Amino acid sequence: MKQESDLELVENPDALADRLVGGSEDFVTRHKNLLIGIFVAIAAAVVGGFLFYQNRQNQNEEALAAMFQAEYYLEADSLNKAINGDGQYAGFKKIADEYGSTKAGNLANFYAGIALLKQGQFQEALNYLEEFKSDDLLLQARAYSLQGDAQLELGKAEEAAELYTKAAEHKANDYFSPQYLMKAALALETANKNAEAAEVYGRIIENYPVSQEVNDAKKFKARAEELAN
Incomplete structure (x- = not known):
């Protein structure tokens, strides 16, 4: 009997609709x-x-x-x-x-x-x-740099260098990134990390060859390398 009932639902759309509507109303009621x-x-x-x-x-x-x-x-x-x-x-x-x-x-x-x-x-x-x-190109990088300034004043030069590097790498650009990298390198020199400072100066020379900082970077890199030996 059930098979015949199911067959009727398949062959008769009206019967199927009645079953669905009736089932829905019953569900809502319950x-x-x-x-x-x-x-x-x-x-x-x-x-x-x-x-x-x-x-x-x-x-x-x-x-x-x-x-x-x-x-x-x-x-x-x-x-x-x-x-x-x-x-x-x-x-x-x-x-x-x-x-x-x-x-x-x-x-x-x-x-x-x-x-x-x-x-x-x-x-x-x-x-x-x-x-x-912030996702802003300038403000977030500036905030990292200012944090670096605070750390440097607190006598934490290595932490400052990390923050300056973070500022440089935040949506890196040809104008601000070399400035922040220069600050990072100088902070590393303050921490007597001269070999690492020389590497950062090298990043400025290699990645930002037309920046205003490149001439100082070349000069300071030579100094840092000499102090590291």
């Missing part, structure tokens, strides 16, 4: 609460995602507005106000700490690092610069 729960969960996820995105946008705009005054103070060399605010407007540290998940808050880490470096607060500058992350 699992109504489950389906309602799934629908509510999906709706909540959509609404939650929208509210999260909207809140993030609002926070980013707030951070940008706050940064405007802090940037002014940085350009005017009013470093303490740029870092800590003026009582009315927040400084880079507060913006970075409170809005760090936004683009503007992320950028505040970069600016806070610059201002703190200028003040000679090298470890704190390093902490903020390490929090900054």
Whole structure:
């Protein structure tokens, strides 16, 4: 009997449609609460995602507005106000700490690092610069280089050299990369790593032969090689 019933479903599209519709209605009836729960969960996820995105946008705009005054103070060399605010407007540290998940808050880490470096607060500058992350060609490489400056001031020349090299290799280009490599080589010389410094000078000579740094690289390479022997 079942075989005949199955044959009827194959030969009679209307019978198949009735079976499918009937089965669907039966499934919905038996699992109504489950389906309602799934629908509510999906709706909540959509609404939650929208509210999260909207809140993030609002926070980013707030951070940008706050940064405007802090940037002014940085350009005017009013470093303490740029870092800590003026009582009315927040400084880079507060913006970075409170809005760090936004683009503007992320950028505040970069600016806070610059201002703190200028003040000679090298470890704190390093902490903020390490929090900054960007795909930008110039800014991320610059952040690595500034981290190297902080490490060098803290007496960690080898760590500084690694960061300068990292800056040079971040989306390497003919203008900035040789500058960062030169800083890396000089840091290695400071660490008495003269053979390694000579190799870095050699990279400048070989890979960036028309750069402004190449003549100094040739001269300093000879010096480093002599000191290494």
